[in-house]
Amino acid sequence: MKLYEIAAFLGCSEIKDSIEITGMNTLRDASEGEISFLSDSKYEKELFDTKASAVILPASKIHLLPFGVVALTSDEPYMLVAILSKQFAKPVQSSTVSPVIGEGSCIYPTAHIENGATIGKNCTIMSGVYIGSEAVVGDDVILYPNVSVYRDCKIGNRVMIHAGSVIGSDGFGYAHTKLGEHVKLYQNGNVIIEDDVEIGANTTVDCAVFGSTIIKQGSKIDNLVQIGHNCIVGEYSILVSQSGLAGSTTLGRNVVMGGQSATAGHLSIAPFTTLAARSGVTKSIVTKGVYSGFPLMEHKIWLKMQAKLAKILES
Amino acid sequence: MKLYEIAAFLGCSEIKDSIEITGMNTLRDASEGEISFLSDSKYEKELFDTKASAVILPASKIHLLPFGVVALTSDEPYMLVAILSKQFAKPVQSSTVSPVIGEGSCIYPTAHIENGATIGKNCTIMSGVYIGSEAVVGDDVILYPNVSVYRDCKIGNRVMIHAGSVIGSDGFGYAHTKLGEHVKLYQNGNVIIEDDVEIGANTTVDCAVFGSTIIKQGSKIDNLVQIGHNCIVGEYSILVSQSGLAGSTTLGRNVVMGGQSATAGHLSIAPFTTLAARSGVTKSIVTKGVYSGFPLMEHKIWLKMQAKLAKILES
Amino acid sequence: MKLYEIAAFLGCSEIKDSIEITGMNTLRDASEGEISFLSDSKYEKELFDTKASAVILPASKIHLLPFGVVALTSDEPYMLVAILSKQFAKPVQSSTVSPVIGEGSCIYPTAHIENGATIGKNCTIMSGVYIGSEAVVGDDVILYPNVSVYRDCKIGNRVMIHAGSVIGSDGFGYAHTKLGEHVKLYQNGNVIIEDDVEIGANTTVDCAVFGSTIIKQGSKIDNLVQIGHNCIVGEYSILVSQSGLAGSTTLGRNVVMGGQSATAGHLSIAPFTTLAARSGVTKSIVTKGVYSGFPLMEHKIWLKMQAKLAKILES
Numbered sequence: 009m010k011l012y013e014i015a016a017f018l019g020c021s022e023i024k025d026s027i028e029i030t031g032m033n034t035l036r037d038a039s040e041g042e043i044s045f046l047s048d049s050k051y052e053k054e055l056f057d058t059k060a061s062a063v064i065l066p067a068s069k070i071h072l073l074p075f076g077v078v079a080l081t082s083d084e085p086y087m088l089v090a091i092l093s094k095q096f097a098k099p100v101q102s103s104t105v106s107p108v109i110g111e112g113s114c115i116y117p118t119a120h121i122e123n124g125a126t127i128g129k130n131c132t133i134m135s136g137v138y139i140g141s142e143a144v145v146g147d148d149v150i151l152y153p154n155v156s157v158y159r160d161c162k163i164g165n166r167v168m169i170h171a172g173s174v175i176g177s178d179g180f181g182y183a184h185t186k187l188g189e190h191v192k193l194y195q196n197g198n199v200i201i202e203d204d205v206e207i208g209a210n211t212t213v214d215c216a217v218f219g220s221t222i223i224k225q226g227s228k229i230d231n232l233v234q235i236g237h238n239c240i241v242g243e244y245s246i247l248v249s250q251s252g253l254a255g256s257t258t259l260g261r262n263v264v265m266g267g268q269s270a271t272a273g274h275l276s277i278a279p280f281t282t283l284a285a286r287s288g289v290t291k292s293i294v295t296k297g298v299y300s301g302f303p304l305m306e307h308k309i310w311l312k313m314q315a316k317l318a319k320i321l322e323s
Numbered sequence: 324m325k326l327y328e329i330a331a332f333l334g335c336s337e338i339k340d341s342i343e344i345t346g347m348n349t350l351r352d353a354s355e356g357e358i359s360f361l362s363d364s365k366y367e368k369e370l371f372d373t374k375a376s377a378v379i380l381p382a383s384k385i386h387l388l389p390f391g392v393v394a395l396t397s398d399e400p401y402m403l404v405a406i407l408s409k410q411f412a413k414p415v416q417s418s419t420v421s422p423v424i425g426e427g428s429c430i431y432p433t434a435h436i437e438n439g440a441t442i443g444k445n446c447t448i449m450s451g452v453y454i455g456s457e458a459v460v461g462d463d464v465i466l467y468p469n470v471s472v473y474r475d476c477k478i479g480n481r482v483m484i485h486a487g488s489v490i491g492s493d494g495f496g497y498a499h500t501k502l503g504e505h506v507k508l509y510q511n512g513n514v515i516i517e518d519d520v521e522i523g524a525n526t527t528v529d530c531a532v533f534g535s536t537i538i539k540q541g542s543k544i545d546n547l548v549q550i551g552h553n554c555i556v557g558e559y560s561i562l563v564s565q566s567g568l569a570g571s572t573t574l575g576r577n578v579v580m581g582g583q584s585a586t587a588g589h590l591s592i593a594p595f596t597t598l599a600a601r602s603g604v605t606k607s608i609v610t611k612g613v614y615s616g617f618p619l620m621e622h623k624i625w626l627k628m629q630a631k632l633a634k635i636l637e638s
Numbered sequence: 639m640k641l642y643e644i645a646a647f648l649g650c651s652e653i654k655d656s657i658e659i660t661g662m663n664t665l666r667d668a669s670e671g672e673i674s675f676l677s678d679s680k681y682e683k684e685l686f687d688t689k690a691s692a693v694i695l696p697a698s699k700i701h702l703l704p705f706g707v708v709a710l711t712s713d714e715p716y717m718l719v720a721i722l723s724k725q726f727a728k729p730v731q732s733s734t735v736s737p738v739i740g741e742g743s744c745i746y747p748t749a750h751i752e753n754g755a756t757i758g759k760n761c762t763i764m765s766g767v768y769i770g771s772e773a774v775v776g777d778d779v780i781l782y783p784n785v786s787v788y789r790d791c792k793i794g795n796r797v798m799i800h801a802g803s804v805i806g807s808d809g810f811g812y813a814h815t816k817l818g819e820h821v822k823l824y825q826n827g828n829v830i831i832e833d834d835v836e837i838g839a840n841t842t843v844d845c846a847v848f849g850s851t852i853i854k855q856g857s858k859i860d861n862l863v864q865i866g867h868n869c870i871v872g873e874y875s876i877l878v879s880q881s882g883l884a885g886s887t888t889l890g891r892n893v894v895m896g897g898q899s900a901t902a903g904h905l906s907i908a909p910f911t912t913l914a915a916r917s918g919v920t921k922s923i924v925t926k927g928v929y930s931g932f933p934l935m936e937h938k939i940w941l942k943m944q945a946k947l948a949k950i951l952e953s
Binding site: 116117118132134135136150152153154168170171172206208209210226228230231232244246248249250261262267268280285286314317320321 | 730748750766768784786788802803804807808810812818819820822840841842844862864866880882884898900902918932933939942943946950
């Protein structure tokens with residue numbers, strides 16, 4: 009899509025530049041030929057060295073753009089991003105190349121592997137599994153029945169995913185009109201699951217809006233867990249059943265999340281942190297330790313508080 | 324089924340009326356030819372103008388029935404309703420008419436569309452999807468892999484349902500014997516999903532016991548969310564991951580429910596209400612606002628309480 | 639596998655015994671020809687009368703073994719158990735005998751029934767259902783679309799399982815290396831679901847590590863519920879949506895768990911106990927009653943506490 013076509017589509021028809029725009033991305037990750045955006049001033053400093061060819065942003069921020077980057081100005085940049093994201097949304101099927109299946113792999117007859125997908129060696133892809141276009145599955149992987157892997161996702165070696173889990177479903181992102189309607193931000197990223205990860209049954213891992221949601225090597229995720237878009241789960245982390253990560257949160261390595269615990273979005277959790285069952289994290293955790301409660305506190309303080317509450321109750 | 328047959332089946336063999344009973348329904352929604360019931364005295368006032376042809380109710384309430392409505396009396400009307408509901412339960416397959424598929428729709432070969440179902444135009448019905456008998460799917464709908472839509476459900480236009488979600492599973496309703504056994508109340512209603520709704524992965528929406536569970540236009544529902552039977556989700560509402568609605572609760576339009584929040588059943592939540600993550604609602608909310616905590620309180624009061632608790636802890 | 643082979647594999651090459659070892663089991667349940675282990679001293683008393691042929695245990699406990707039982711000593715017995723468990727893990731497919739389907743049962747064409755499985759009479763096995771090797775399904779069972787039943791699981795008569803639920807997925811068990819890596823404990827047990835159980839949509843029931851996870855007769859389980867490995871759910875229990883049981887917890891009969899409630903692992907809950915919505919159980923419950931909150935307390939005390947907290951807030 010030519011930049012002037014995008015501009016016209018978004019109501020910025022004064023832009024006449026005919027550069028070909030191949031995709032959307034964040035300021036930090038955009039490369040030449042991509043369009044980016046500034047919708048939250050905390051990312052302002054990423055304007056200076058963005059490689060994007062064009063940026064959607066408020067008029068007041070134009071002076072921060074590097075020389076040669078085209079500005080599409082708007083009071084509601086996030087809404088324009090949502091509207092534009094649909095233009096770059098990839099179709100469910102986008103390849104005519106038959107899937108490649110590695111030696112020794114067993115594909116059940118009711119599994120559905122899209123064209124353009126690649127399956128490694130010695131995999132077991134059981135009944136009802138879906139593997140999307142351009143998805144890549146490593147060696148010695150077992151996908152139990154009715155697992156769904158959306159397009160473009162990458163699954164490492166020796167990964168085991170239990171029945172009914174969903175990898176790469178759309179992240180939950182919308183721009184909101186003044187009338188309270190929600191405009192979908194198409195999620196054009198993927199999920200990367202590294203080697204030796206095990207994922208339980210009926211767990212959901214959303215794809216990134218741009219870039220990747222990443223489950224790092226050796227992590228173990230239980231049943232009915234929710235991993236939001238653009239999360240990063242550090243190496244050897246453990247997420248117990250019914251826990252949840254809101255979008256863009258990063259866990260360091262060896263983080264343990266107890267059952268039904270959860271974090272808000274855009275947080276960072278220090279490596280080797282343990283979050284007790286049912287804990288709720290609303291701020292980043294810088295110092296490793298054992299934390300409990302909602303609001304979250306150090307576990308030993310939580311125990312103290314419970315003792316104090318018990319005393320108050322008796323009085 | 325003739326009314327006297329029903330009566331005999333339920334142990335009320337004094338009834339000899341031979342009117343044909345075609346179904347069961349609530350007092351409010353029943354029409355001629357249907358049988359209804361009174362099992363909770365708070366619905367007593369609905370007896371006066373019910374259109375039901377017969378009502379199962381305690382003997383003490385017979386005088387409240389409109390003239391001409393047949394009474395089947397019982398000390399345990401809810402148990403009789405449960406027992407009778409099985410007689411009216413619809414079979415999984417009930418049509419010999421091939422499904423109708425609209426122009427431009429793509430049905431994956433392992434999708435299963437029951438006879439009697441209707442799919443609109445330009446839909447994508449992916450692998451492993453199940454669409455039940457008499458279900459109706461609108462235009463431009465995408466059902467991702469392994470979505471299950473039970474019989475009689477209605478899905479609007481431009482609806483998107485992510486992998487593994489279940490629409491129309493039986494609501495969780497039982498009558499209990501004195502010995503503590505549970506007798507299933509067959510759920511003979513459906514789910515209606517209006518236009519422009521998006522539903523995440525592995526979410527569950529139960530069908531109504533009678534009538535419809537309704538997700539209104541433009542609502543967005545995340546992954547692993549539970550919507551109980553007979554709930555109504557107002558227009559443009561947002562339900563974040565792992566939140567849950569118990570049965571018969573109604574959300575007004577533009578309600579936002581944070582992650583892992585939940586409501587009890589039979590509540591009504593004012594339009595434009597925001598429920599913070601993890602909040603638990605046990606009473607109806609009449610005034611819109613931002614609410615937190617469990618028990619629920621205004622968010623600003625919750626913040627105050629947390630500050631007070633912190634102080635108590637320090638002392 | 640010969641015992642000396644196992645010993646050599648585990649680095650205990652001094653053992654030369656050539657007895658054939660047919661499986662692994664707990665001290666209590668092991669029979670002749672099986673290997674067991676002591677990894678937690680609270681099970682020490684089960685050493686005395688174990689029927690196991692060999693036991694992996696710390697050197698300091700050898701003197702507690704019955705005469706004739708071979709000791710494989712280790713400082714990290716649980717790690718050896720994990721490593722060995724892979725050797726005894728059963729393959730996904732292990733039979734060449736065509737499945738047996740009872741009279742009057744309807745199997746949808748996209749259901750996948752493994753060899754060695756048995757389906758009773760008058761069952762409905764809907765599209766996308768998976769039934770594993772050696773699994774046994776009783777009479778009059780309905781499995782809704784995309785239900786997955788792993789190998790060896792047993793399902794009683796008149797059981798109803800709603801769409802997307804998973805029965806017998808691997809329990810969440812790992813041994814941990816000093817470097818923080820996780821070594822999978824292969825889960826070689828099964829799930830037993832007794833007669834007249836109903837299970838909702840997208841619920842997960844993990845198989846036992848050894849022995850069985852059991853859902854007893856007449857229990858009713860809602861949507862999105864998690865049942866960990868080796869749990870026992872007593873007769874006529876009710877588990878409301880999004881509740882969870884961590885591993886090895888036992889519910890007595892007629893326990894009610896409210897929505898989003900949960901228990902820790904290895905607990906025992908008295909029959910006829912009611913756990914309010916959102917309650918969190920961390921200790922066994924000996925006396926039946928109604929309990930609320932997290933930490934858990936009697937419901938009437940919880941109500942009192944909320945009143946006190948409200949007063950403190952006002953002051």
